[in-house]
Amino acid sequence: xxxRKKSLLxxxxxxxxxxxxxxxxxxxxxxxxxxxxxxxxxxxxxxKEVVVNDRVVTMQIWDTAGQERFQSLGVAFYRGADCCVLxxxxxxxxxxxxxxxxxxxxxxxxxxxxxxxFPFVVLGNKVDLDNRQVSTRRAQQWCQSKNDIPYYETSxxxxxNVEMAFQTIAKNALEQETEAELINDxxxxxxxxxxxxxxxxxxxxxx
Amino acid sequence: MExxxxxxxxxxxxxxxxxxxxxxxxGEPEQEERSExxxxxxxxxxxxxxxxxxxxxxxxxxELRDELSTRPRHPRTALSPDGDGPSAxxxxxxxxxxxVESLALSTSTSTKTEDSGSSxxxxxxxxxxxxxxxxxxxxxxxxxxxxxxxxxYSLHGNEDKLATLFGVIQALVSFVQLGQDAIxxxxxxxxxxxxxxxxxxxxxxxxxxxxxxxxLQLQLSDVYYQILSTLTYSHMSKIFEKRKNFxxxxxxxxxxxxxxxxLANDSSNARVSNNIFTFLTNSIRVFPLPTTVRSTIVSxxxxxxxxxxxxxxxxxxxxxxLIALVRMKNxxxxxxxxxxxxxxxxxxxxxxxSENWTPICLPKFDMNGYLHAHVSYLADDxxxxxxxxxxxxxxxxxxxxxxxxxxxxxRRSLCLQSINDELQQPYNAKLHQQVVNIPDLxxxxxxxxxxAQLLCPMLRHPYKSLTEFGRLEAIYCSMLHRIxxxxxxxxxxxxxxxREVVLAWVTATYELYAVFESIVDKAxxxxxxxKLIKWIEKEYDVFFIRNHATF
Numbered sequence: 001x002x003x004r005k006k007s008l009l010x011x012x013x014x015x016x017x018x019x020x021x022x023x024x025x026x027x028x029x030x031x032x033x034x035x036x037x038x039x040x041x042x043x044x045x046x047x048k049e050v051v052v053n054d055r056v057v058t059m060q061i062w063d064t065a066g067q068e069r070f071q072s073l074g075v076a077f078y079r080g081a082d083c084c085v086l087x088x089x090x091x092x093x094x095x096x097x098x099x100x101x102x103x104x105x106x107x108x109x110x111x112x113x114x115x116x117x118f119p120f121v122v123l124g125n126k127v128d129l130d131n132r133q134v135s136t137r138r139a140q141q142w143c144q145s146k147n148d149i150p151y152y153e154t155s156x157x158x159x160x161n162v163e164m165a166f167q168t169i170a171k172n173a174l175e176q177e178t179e180a181e182l183i184n185d186x187x188x189x190x191x192x193x194x195x196x197x198x199x200x201x202x203x204x205x206x207x
Numbered sequence: 208m209e210x211x212x213x214x215x216x217x218x219x220x221x222x223x224x225x226x227x228x229x230x231x232x233x234g235e236p237e238q239e240e241r242s243e244x245x246x247x248x249x250x251x252x253x254x255x256x257x258x259x260x261x262x263x264x265x266x267x268x269x270e271l272r273d274e275l276s277t278r279p280r281h282p283r284t285a286l287s288p289d290g291d292g293p294s295a296x297x298x299x300x301x302x303x304x305x306x307v308e309s310l311a312l313s314t315s316t317s318t319k320t321e322d323s324g325s326s327x328x329x330x331x332x333x334x335x336x337x338x339x340x341x342x343x344x345x346x347x348x349x350x351x352x353x354x355x356x357x358x359x360y361s362l363h364g365n366e367d368k369l370a371t372l373f374g375v376i377q378a379l380v381s382f383v384q385l386g387q388d389a390i391x392x393x394x395x396x397x398x399x400x401x402x403x404x405x406x407x408x409x410x411x412x413x414x415x416x417x418x419x420x421x422x423l424q425l426q427l428s429d430v431y432y433q434i435l436s437t438l439t440y441s442h443m444s445k446i447f448e449k450r451k452n453f454x455x456x457x458x459x460x461x462x463x464x465x466x467x468x469x470l471a472n473d474s475s476n477a478r479v480s481n482n483i484f485t486f487l488t489n490s491i492r493v494f495p496l497p498t499t500v501r502s503t504i505v506s507x508x509x510x511x512x513x514x515x516x517x518x519x520x521x522x523x524x525x526x527x528x529l530i531a532l533v534r535m536k537n538x539x540x541x542x543x544x545x546x547x548x549x550x551x552x553x554x555x556x557x558x559x560x561s562e563n564w565t566p567i568c569l570p571k572f573d574m575n576g577y578l579h580a581h582v583s584y585l586a587d588d589x590x591x592x593x594x595x596x597x598x599x600x601x602x603x604x605x606x607x608x609x610x611x612x613x614x615x616x617x618r619r620s621l622c623l624q625s626i627n628d629e630l631q632q633p634y635n636a637k638l639h640q641q642v643v644n645i646p647d648l649x650x651x652x653x654x655x656x657x658x659a660q661l662l663c664p665m666l667r668h669p670y671k672s673l674t675e676f677g678r679l680e681a682i683y684c685s686m687l688h689r690i691x692x693x694x695x696x697x698x699x700x701x702x703x704x705x706r707e708v709v710l711a712w713v714t715a716t717y718e719l720y721a722v723f724e725s726i727v728d729k730a731x732x733x734x735x736x737x738k739l740i741k742w743i744e745k746e747y748d749v750f751f752i753r754n755h756a757t758f
Contacts, residue, residue: 080355
């Protein structure tokens with residue numbers, strides 16, 4: 001069971017620019033927050049080890065650029081994600097509206113096997129601010145309509161709910177992992193005289 | 208920072224003559240693509256007239272010296288690291304370099320903040336390696352990851368703790384892919400990065416050694432084949448087709464030692480051995496034996512195996528060298544596959560204690576299926592290892608009986624004794640005698656063109672020390688690279704180095720790379736090479752196998 005110990009999850013954080021993606025990651029990984037805004041160029045990466053159901057899991061967190069002009073990493077970037085975190089700013093209604101397109105974009109680019117059940121998590125960030133514009137109910141309704149995506153309201157600044165949200169992310173992603181077992185598939189027997197092992201394709205190379 | 212990409216059209220590569228030198232050094236992009244078809248192609252012989260080579264046989268040295276004097280000695284290191292070298296001429300690459308730099312900046316800021324804000328013990332552990340001077344100081348790193356950017360293997364350090372770095376690698380690959388292109392290498396000061404993408408895997412080498420990009424890629428393709436040898440191509444493809452996020456380590460656990468042994472074969476991992484040269488020349492070494500003994504061994508294997516159906520290869524090896532290979536008619540074995548076999552035997556002490564039945568995929572033979580190998584040492588008192596490889600997964604008992612008969616017969620015909628006699632010497636006596644007779648000759652590599660087999664003498668003073676051996680390795684890397692340069696292959700190199708005189712010579716029938724004492728003159732070198740070649744031709748059948756017999 002030694003190999004069961006090693007588990008790594010690729011987690012992608014998406015959302016409009018300046019909703020707090022990088023801040024959430026920094027708060028979660030480093031327990032730090034800075035009020036200064038610095039746009040992410042391309043992508044940023046962090047790693048964090050968590051324990052889920054007695055298993056040590058390494059989370060490889062891919063923080064992406066929200067600004068369109070810095071989104072230049074290509075389709076391959078989303079490929080093989082285990083979980084996708086959608087972030088919006090509760091004080092910015094547009095960032096909430098755009099969740100739909102972020103989700104669609106992800107599903108198109110990553111094309112997971114079972115898009116209906118792909119683990120997303122939605123985070124409504126900046127709840128520490130006074131000028132809230134998107135109500136909890138509205139956000140919850142949207143999440144329910146998308147196959148019950150778990151929803152958390154967070155503050156990267158004050159560390160509210162951040163730990164818990166990421167714990168859920170790890171747990172949901174792990175549940176997906178255990179589902180199919182492809183391991184005990186033994187390849188076909190080699191058939192001699194088949195085309196692919198005809199000699200002579202590299203005469204100068206044989207010993 | 209300079210980035211090599213496969214340009215969208217070939218025109219970019221030959222348009223600028225000033226950067227020709229450097230483009231040459233990296234090989235034509237089309238050639239890079241060809242290398243995906245077969246690693247062997249990397250060292251495909253230059254298609255230059257053989258007769259021409261013969262004609263120039265006597266006058267070529269002086270000619271080459273002229274050429275050498277007009278050519279920068281180390282074109283690569285002459286590059287300025289900040290990218291205002293010739294590469295900047297291609298505006299596209301410059302753009303790319305700029306964005307890659309900004310990407311790198313973005314990640315480095317993240318590591319910086321993590322460094323200062325290390326309140327969490329787990330985090331500190333997670334970034335250990337990237338701030339660890341030993342890890343950073345390694346001469347060679349190899350990283351293997353899935354297309355999704357999930358770590359599979361790192362030569363140094365726990366790959367889990369390097370997950371961030373793997374993310375950056377994937378981002379680089381993905382970014383270039385976006386432009387319908389593929390990244391092949393990055394040159395950053397003295398560090399070279401070679402990239403290779405195969406079947407949902409990304410393989411990266413980062414090296415401060417003298418290996419060229421092609422040589423690093425050859426090493427990457429060797430590791431790729433090692434992984435296929437464990438999983439097969441079809442199995443791995445099926446898995447990634449179904450699950451892009453699959454963590455391949457789950458299937459490779461237990462085979463890490465094979466990957467490590469394959470990669471840690473050079474001076475960058477403190478290994479002083481001739482093994483690295485078989486890899487660099489894409490060849491194998493042959494166990495020296497009197498011709499009568501070898502033919503007795505071959506006929507013994509033939510007579511005891513000829514009636515066994517579905518037996519494809521019988522391979523007898525000792526001390527990382529091939530004693531005999533008997534094959535099914537119409538099938539042959541590629542040196543890359545043989546190196547995987549050598550690697551397996553070298554890493555598996557447990558084979559010594561019992562008979563074994565193990566599936567092994569030889570990717571150059573058939574990358575989609577396993578051969579079933581009966582693996583055992585001939586006898587307790589003879590450490591030569593026999594592999595009988597069949598496509599029949601139920602052949603164990605038949606092969607086991609055959610092996611017993613082979614051992615008995617070889618014992619009676621005193622072949623076991625002959626193998627042991629050779630094994631008990633620290634080096635082959637004849638070869639040693641010959642090298643001693645040419646006192647100015649320090650080391651050489653000889654590879655006949657007809658076979659992928661390599662002859663090299665035991666390492667002697669001064670190359671027994673790690674630093675000196677590292678220099679020898681660098682000399683050969685550079686000579687091999689220049690001789691096999693895709694766009695400007697050379698036939699002869701004669702170079703006076705600070706501490707040795709080196710010669711590389713490709714003729715119609717062989718390749719020779721030789722290293723002499725620094726004090727010898729050209730006439731002595733020519734005389735000595737002549738002597739060596741004549742001797743090798745005389746003793747050819749002791750050190751090489753001309754044709755592999757069939758069952």
